[in-house]
Amino acid sequence: MADRFFHPPKTVPLSIYILVPVVLPILVAMTLTGWLSLRQNHQLVQQLSLQWMQEVADSLETRLTLNLDFPQELLNSYPTLPLDDKSALSNQNCFWPFLNSFPHLQGIYLGLHDNGDLLAIHRTENGETICTQANRETEQRLLSYRLNDQGEIQEQIQAASTPYDVRQEFWYKNSLIEDNPTITIIPSPSHAKNSVHLQLKQPLYNTEQELVAVSRMDFNLDLFLDYIQEKSRNFSANILVFDPQLNPLNHSALTSEKQNALDSELVPEIQNHLQNPSSDRLQIINHNKQNYWILSSPYHWPGEQQWWIAIIVPEQQIFKTVQINFRNHLLINLSALLIAITWGGFCLYKVSYVLNQLSQNVEEALYGNLHLKSWNKSIVDPLDRLINRAQRLSDYGSQIMESIQEENKRLLDKVDSGTNLLIEAVEKADQANLKLQQSQSLLESIINSSMDGIMAFQSIRDQRGSIVDFEWIVCNQVSAYFFHIKTVNLVGKSWLQEIKSPNLRSLFDHYVSVVETGRNVELEFPYDYQTERAWFHVIAVKLGDGLSVNFRDITDRKKSVFELRKMLDEVHKLANTDGLTKVANRRQFDECLYQEWLRLKRDCLPLSIILCDVDYFKLYNDTYGHQAGDDCLIQVARAIQHSVRRASDVVARYGGEEFVVLLPNTSEDGAKVVAQLIQSKMEDLQIPHESSKVASTVTISLGIATLVPTAQLSKESLIALADEALYEAKEQGRNQFVVKS
Numbered sequence: 001m002a003d004r005f006f007h008p009p010k011t012v013p014l015s016i017y018i019l020v021p022v023v024l025p026i027l028v029a030m031t032l033t034g035w036l037s038l039r040q041n042h043q044l045v046q047q048l049s050l051q052w053m054q055e056v057a058d059s060l061e062t063r064l065t066l067n068l069d070f071p072q073e074l075l076n077s078y079p080t081l082p083l084d085d086k087s088a089l090s091n092q093n094c095f096w097p098f099l100n101s102f103p104h105l106q107g108i109y110l111g112l113h114d115n116g117d118l119l120a121i122h123r124t125e126n127g128e129t130i131c132t133q134a135n136r137e138t139e140q141r142l143l144s145y146r147l148n149d150q151g152e153i154q155e156q157i158q159a160a161s162t163p164y165d166v167r168q169e170f171w172y173k174n175s176l177i178e179d180n181p182t183i184t185i186i187p188s189p190s191h192a193k194n195s196v197h198l199q200l201k202q203p204l205y206n207t208e209q210e211l212v213a214v215s216r217m218d219f220n221l222d223l224f225l226d227y228i229q230e231k232s233r234n235f236s237a238n239i240l241v242f243d244p245q246l247n248p249l250n251h252s253a254l255t256s257e258k259q260n261a262l263d264s265e266l267v268p269e270i271q272n273h274l275q276n277p278s279s280d281r282l283q284i285i286n287h288n289k290q291n292y293w294i295l296s297s298p299y300h301w302p303g304e305q306q307w308w309i310a311i312i313v314p315e316q317q318i319f320k321t322v323q324i325n326f327r328n329h330l331l332i333n334l335s336a337l338l339i340a341i342t343w344g345g346f347c348l349y350k351v352s353y354v355l356n357q358l359s360q361n362v363e364e365a366l367y368g369n370l371h372l373k374s375w376n377k378s379i380v381d382p383l384d385r386l387i388n389r390a391q392r393l394s395d396y397g398s399q400i401m402e403s404i405q406e407e408n409k410r411l412l413d414k415v416d417s418g419t420n421l422l423i424e425a426v427e428k429a430d431q432a433n434l435k436l437q438q439s440q441s442l443l444e445s446i447i448n449s450s451m452d453g454i455m456a457f458q459s460i461r462d463q464r465g466s467i468v469d470f471e472w473i474v475c476n477q478v479s480a481y482f483f484h485i486k487t488v489n490l491v492g493k494s495w496l497q498e499i500k501s502p503n504l505r506s507l508f509d510h511y512v513s514v515v516e517t518g519r520n521v522e523l524e525f526p527y528d529y530q531t532e533r534a535w536f537h538v539i540a541v542k543l544g545d546g547l548s549v550n551f552r553d554i555t556d557r558k559k560s561v562f563e564l565r566k567m568l569d570e571v572h573k574l575a576n577t578d579g580l581t582k583v584a585n586r587r588q589f590d591e592c593l594y595q596e597w598l599r600l601k602r603d604c605l606p607l608s609i610i611l612c613d614v615d616y617f618k619l620y621n622d623t624y625g626h627q628a629g630d631d632c633l634i635q636v637a638r639a640i641q642h643s644v645r646r647a648s649d650v651v652a653r654y655g656g657e658e659f660v661v662l663l664p665n666t667s668e669d670g671a672k673v674v675a676q677l678i679q680s681k682m683e684d685l686q687i688p689h690e691s692s693k694v695a696s697t698v699t700i701s702l703g704i705a706t707l708v709p710t711a712q713l714s715k716e717s718l719i720a721l722a723d724e725a726l727y728e729a730k731e732q733g734r735n736q737f738v739v740k741s
Contacts, residue, residue: 027337049293050282053311056231057297060239060309062520062539063227064299095121096151097564099129102219106197109216111166118142118166122218130157134164166214175201175214185243186218196221196249207594221249238266238312246271246308266312270294274308284315291315451552453479457495458546459515467512470495470546479551503527507538514540514547524554578653580630581637589652589660593715596648596664601709608671608706610661611722612640612678615699615734617657619691632687632698633657639681643674660722668706668741675702675737694735701729702737 095108099121107122117135124130129147134140142160145153166172181202200217228239241249248267269285274296285292292314299307447454456474459467475490490498499505503525510521521540526533535558538551576588600607614636621629640659641651650662663671678700687698703726707718725740
């Protein structure tokens with residue numbers, strides 16, 4: 001019973017009781033520390049990466065806007081071409097100024113809707129300028145001419161044998177389907193594999209909203225592609241631009257075949273995401289067991305067309321540094337933990353061994369199995385050894401003190417060595433500071449060498465946090481020259497105190513908007529510089545609690561556009577003027593009659609016209625010759641022109657020897673007064689006419705018609721009435737006027 005009662009139970013080893021409470025808290029603390037550090041680093045890297053991708057997307061949108069600025073400007077200034085004047089449209093000078101002014105413009109095509117005529121001017125692969133026409137003069141055959149540097153026809157290079165109709169072209173039909181300005185990608189030429197060519201198509205309508213023609217412009221985006229490639233190389237990111245049909249614009253223009261293969265696999269998934277965009281612009285796509293971060297940014301141009309800019313970065317690339325640091329941190333912690341467990345286990349094993357022997361002997365004594373020999377071996381001997389070791393430790397006291405002194409000496413030597421290292425570190429810091437100053441000088445040289453004005457400002461806020469001014473922090477030489485102030489005198493100065501011009505002060509609200517909203521501002525503004533007006537293109541981008549400003553002188557480009565518009569106005573004027581008599585032609589008269597008919601119908605006011613016909617003009621040509629006949633018509637037109645007084649009255653050559661006078665808001669009596677004045681002017685001319693059957697000088701017959709425009713009448717009825725009156729005047733003996741109303 002006693003043996004059974006005192007039988008020792010099986011227990012956990014003592015070393016485990018001692019080791020676990022020490023090791024377990026350390027292990028838990030290290031695990032939590034590593035996990036929290038990894039999570040915090042992940043969040044920080046994710047925020048920085050998203051901010052960086054957004055900045056890249058904003059810069060790409062700005063650069064794309066700059067590259068698409070010239071076709072947009074061309075659309076805004078697209079002239080009212082003389083679409084009814086076929087002779088004017090057969091002249092290549094209609095489009096030569098546009099092609100010559102914009103180097104990225106590859107070609108301009110204009111197809112007429114009523115007869116399928118084509119006028120085109122474009123550049124070839126070897127840089128030649130070719131003009132292509134198909135109209136009545138070419139018998140509807142496609143003829144091509146080579147132009148010289150002045151836009152003049154040099155020689156014919158190609159002639160088609162079959163009739164050509166531009167209305168059968170795919171681009172023409174596609175433009176009619178879209179019915180809006182549209183941009184599409186066209187295949188690149190064989191010599192430009194890393195180039196993207198775009199095609200801009202636009203239907204043209206007259207004042208009655210009737211389709212007249214379709215215009216097409218071809219241009220490239222080589223500079224924008226170079227910028228995308230530079231961004232891709234610098235930031236190890238893939239950048240794709242998608243057109244409104246979600247076709248990748250620059251898919252074949254990236255860096256390597258391996259990169260293109262990866263993009264080819266990701267493009268379908270990106271297109272699927274863009275077809276169903278969510279509110280979160282950042283999406284994570286899993287492809288081949290790897291996550292990719294994709295930031296999609298919409299871009300609207302032209303009209304309602306929506307393009308997309310997609311920035312693709314592998315998640316592994318983003319967290320690569322974090323993973324390496326975490327792996328190193330984990331390896332160091334595990335190594336330290338392993339060493340601590342090994343050393344602690346060894347020490348605890350020694351202590352627990354002695355205690356276990358002592359416990360075992362006590363249990364044997366309780367059972368009556370006390371053996372002195374066993375006690376001597378298991379207890380006394382270890383205690384003797386401990387006493388001997390303590391004695392030896394005491395004997396080693398002096399040696400330890402000597403060792404401490406030697407260690408102090410070595411420590412002093414290390415302090416001296418550390419001092420020397422500190423001095424070297426200070427010298428290296430001075431060298432690094434010198435290099436930093438050199439880098440700053442180099443940066444200032446680069447900024448000052450720019451042909452554009454570059455400035456940076458820091459916001460100055462009041463107590464409520466509102467921006468009240470800006471402080472200059474960067475200003476290059478171009479900017480200083482523009483403000484007539486030295487660079488060093490501008491840095492640190494107030495914007496509002498230094499800027500006195502009202503035009504420049506108007507930019508303050510734009511700058512505040514950039515800082516407060518974070519959206520870039522791009523605009524053009526005039527500035528009266530010295531003795532002439534200059535134009536500048538300004539781009540402002542947020543920079544911390546301030547902004548950076550880049551401006552460029554675009555005065556020459558504005559002058560070119562002004563000259564183009566002036567030239568087009570001259571072309572428009574020539575297209576609406578009779579070449580012989582210098583009065584308005586039939587086309588201009590029809591447009592004025594249409595406008596005045598609508599206006600007077602709305603106001604319920606009368607409209608009068610006078611049809612004039614030179615009496616026996618054919619006999620005059622037969623008697624005196626055609627040159628004399630032309631001179632006679634010039635004098636008659638001048639006499640009729642001098643007979644009208646108001647700016648709204650229109651004198652036009654109606655055809656051959658016929659003229660017409662449009663008199664808005666003029667009653668029948670007023671039209672008679674004008675007719676009598678015309679007859680008086682003709683008598684004053686005294687142009688001899690021996691073959692006339694009514695007088696010895698040139699005379700004129702007139703038909704007057706007056707109507708108040710209504711919905712039941714038409715402008716054609718007014719012309720028919722005047723023609724009837726003219727016919728009666730001729731039947732009654734000529735050299736007189738007849739009135740119809």
